[in-house]
Each structure stands twice: as C-alpha cells, then as structure tokens.
Amino acid sequence: MRILLVEDDQQLASLLQRRLAADGVTVVHAPTVAEGQLLTEADAFTAIILDLQLPDGTGLEVLRVVRAQDHAIPVLVLSGIDREEVIIRVLDAGADDYVVKPVSLDLLRARLRALVRRGTAGVGAVTRLGALVVDAGRRQVWLDGRPLALTPLEFSLLSHLSAHADVPQSRETLLRDVWGQGYHGGSNVVDVTIMRLRQRLGPEPPAPTIETVRGVGYRLRSPDGDRPPAEAEPAPPAPMTTA
Incomplete structure (x- = not known):
C-alpha cells in the first residue's frame, strides 16, 4: 500500500x-x-x-x-x-x-x-433499482446505461442505501456502517454527502430518489417501492337543507 x-x-x-x-x-x-x-x-x-x-x-x-x-x-x-x-x-x-x-x-x-x-473492498453483489445498477464488487455504478463517477465515500453510501432500498436508515446507522466505528465527527457529514449524491444522481427519473425521512434519516426509494398511502381529503360538507 x-x-x-x-x-x-x-x-x-x-x-x-x-x-x-x-x-x-x-x-x-x-x-x-x-x-x-x-x-x-x-x-x-x-x-x-x-x-x-x-x-x-x-x-x-x-x-x-x-x-x-x-x-x-x-x-x-x-x-x-x-x-x-x-x-x-x-x-x-x-x-x-x-x-x-x-x-x-x-x-x-x-x-x-x-x-x-x-x-x-467489495462483496461482489450487484443491485438493480430501475435504471440504477450498483456493482459492489467492481465498485462501479451505472445510471440509465451510463457510468456514474462517484468518490469512494459517495459510492459506499449509495451502495449501503441501495442494499437497504425502501428501508429508512438513521444517520447513526449510516455513520456506523459507512463512515466506520472510528469516526467521531458530527452527523452533518451525512447530510452533506447525501446532498452531493443527490446532485450526482440528478433530480429527475430514471434515477431512484433519496428521500428524507423526517426524524429518522434517509431512504433510497426504488421505482417499485411501496408508497405510503395518500392522506384522504376530507369529504365536502353536506348541503344544508331547510324544512
């Protein structure tokens, strides 16, 4: 080395x-x-x-x-x-x-x-989420058939999120599993790296979306992931009638 x-x-x-x-x-x-x-x-x-x-x-x-x-x-x-x-x-x-x-x-x-x-390091797994392909063994990413240039840290974060697609990941979990046990800095480094990763992926399809889970952390939403049910709109009030 x-x-x-x-x-x-x-x-x-x-x-x-x-x-x-x-x-x-x-x-x-x-x-x-x-x-x-x-x-x-x-x-x-x-x-x-x-x-x-x-x-x-x-x-x-x-x-x-x-x-x-x-x-x-x-x-x-x-x-x-x-x-x-x-x-x-x-x-x-x-x-x-x-x-x-x-x-x-x-x-x-x-x-x-x-x-x-x-x-x-790499474990050899290949994860496909719609147009996103993450090859952990070769440490390469493709989006819509095009190679995506990432730093090693960005790759490790995306690899972790894709391996746990649709499951919310807390900042503490990301710091432990991506940054490692020896990291003692603040959790804002997670937010900064997520922001950079969103910029790499782009805001529009075909890229999966990295969602912010309020009070928890982040989740990589796969294209066919279950969406939470939409809140029902309140029914309009019944018309008033006169006797």
Missing part, C-alpha cells in the same frame, strides 16, 4: 512514514502543492493524506486536480482548521474524510484503514 502525504510539517511527515511503515505502508511525502499535483499525475497511490495550509497554496488545489482526473482514490484531509464551513467546503470539493489536528496517531491510522477499506 502506497500513500501520498501532502504536508509541509517535516516532523509530522517523518513520524507518519516511520509509524505507517509498521503497517506495511509506504508513505511518499510531498511538502508543497506543486509537488503533490505532480505526484498525483505521475504515480498511483492507494490513498492521499492532504493538509490544507501549504507554503505555495492550499491543499484544495491538489484535491481539485485529483478529482478532475476522475480519480476514485480516497482522500483524507488532515488540517488544523476546525471550522464547520471549511469542513463542508472541503467535503463538497471531493474529500472523503476530514480529520482535525491534533489527532492521535492511532486514531489517524484507524481512520486511514477504514477509508482504504471503503475504497477497495
């Missing part, structure tokens, strides 16, 4: 290189945006750990290059910025996870392992 680390803190980079080597992981270090972009274009990695504040720019520039190349590679952002609006913007830009510094090395390793598992 080879990880690209885009981080200007040489001490942290050296520590990660030593500790991840014990897990059989090779860490390739890039201290700048320019070097990070060059490596993503010239080499193949299992995952990327990305700082935001770099000497020659922001890690978002590296992230945009990666996603513009349609890479499904998992990207974990490791940053000292703990503002919700920044985290949401980074996830919207295509990051799969966001970890705030300082963080224990053991927790970071666990989050990285979970991220790589989501990006590479």
Whole structure:
C-alpha cells in the first residue's frame, strides 16, 4: 500500500512514514502543492493524506486536480482548521474524510484503514433499482446505461442505501456502517454527502430518489417501492337543507 502525504510539517511527515511503515505502508511525502499535483499525475497511490495550509497554496488545489482526473482514490484531509464551513467546503470539493489536528496517531491510522477499506473492498453483489445498477464488487455504478463517477465515500453510501432500498436508515446507522466505528465527527457529514449524491444522481427519473425521512434519516426509494398511502381529503360538507 502506497500513500501520498501532502504536508509541509517535516516532523509530522517523518513520524507518519516511520509509524505507517509498521503497517506495511509506504508513505511518499510531498511538502508543497506543486509537488503533490505532480505526484498525483505521475504515480498511483492507494490513498492521499492532504493538509490544507501549504507554503505555495492550499491543499484544495491538489484535491481539485485529483478529482478532475476522475480519480476514485480516497482522500483524507488532515488540517488544523476546525471550522464547520471549511469542513463542508472541503467535503463538497471531493474529500472523503476530514480529520482535525491534533489527532492521535492511532486514531489517524484507524481512520486511514477504514477509508482504504471503503475504497477497495467489495462483496461482489450487484443491485438493480430501475435504471440504477450498483456493482459492489467492481465498485462501479451505472445510471440509465451510463457510468456514474462517484468518490469512494459517495459510492459506499449509495451502495449501503441501495442494499437497504425502501428501508429508512438513521444517520447513526449510516455513520456506523459507512463512515466506520472510528469516526467521531458530527452527523452533518451525512447530510452533506447525501446532498452531493443527490446532485450526482440528478433530480429527475430514471434515477431512484433519496428521500428524507423526517426524524429518522434517509431512504433510497426504488421505482417499485411501496408508497405510503395518500392522506384522504376530507369529504365536502353536506348541503344544508331547510324544512
């Protein structure tokens, strides 16, 4: 397993290189945006750990290059910025996870392992929901016969929802089964990723609909799923008569 680390803190980079080597992981270090972009274009990695504040720019520039190349590679952002609006913007830009510094090395390793598992593992099942086909083994999605480009996190979320089509999934269940037991962030990350996934699928048929279940979470509605019965309109009042 080879990880690209885009981080200007040489001490942290050296520590990660030593500790991840014990897990059989090779860490390739890039201290700048320019070097990070060059490596993503010239080499193949299992995952990327990305700082935001770099000497020659922001890690978002590296992230945009990666996603513009349609890479499904998992990207974990490791940053000292703990503002919700920044985290949401980074996830919207295509990051799969966001970890705030300082963080224990053991927790970071666990989050990285979970991220790589989501990006590479598959159970071989193929789920068909109308025009949507989700191939968990090959980690590919087709909508109306066309391949759909998703990040690893978006794929894992869609795969989970499609495997439980028409069954409401709470945010807590999604955090546990998609983000993994090592995730300790807020549940708003579920809402952000659902929003991105809805944009990928599009608002109109033939895509299945991701419905919000008030007070619970979300549900992927299959085309032939049972709809709740419509509320009956009240009967009009009987006409008044005079004696």
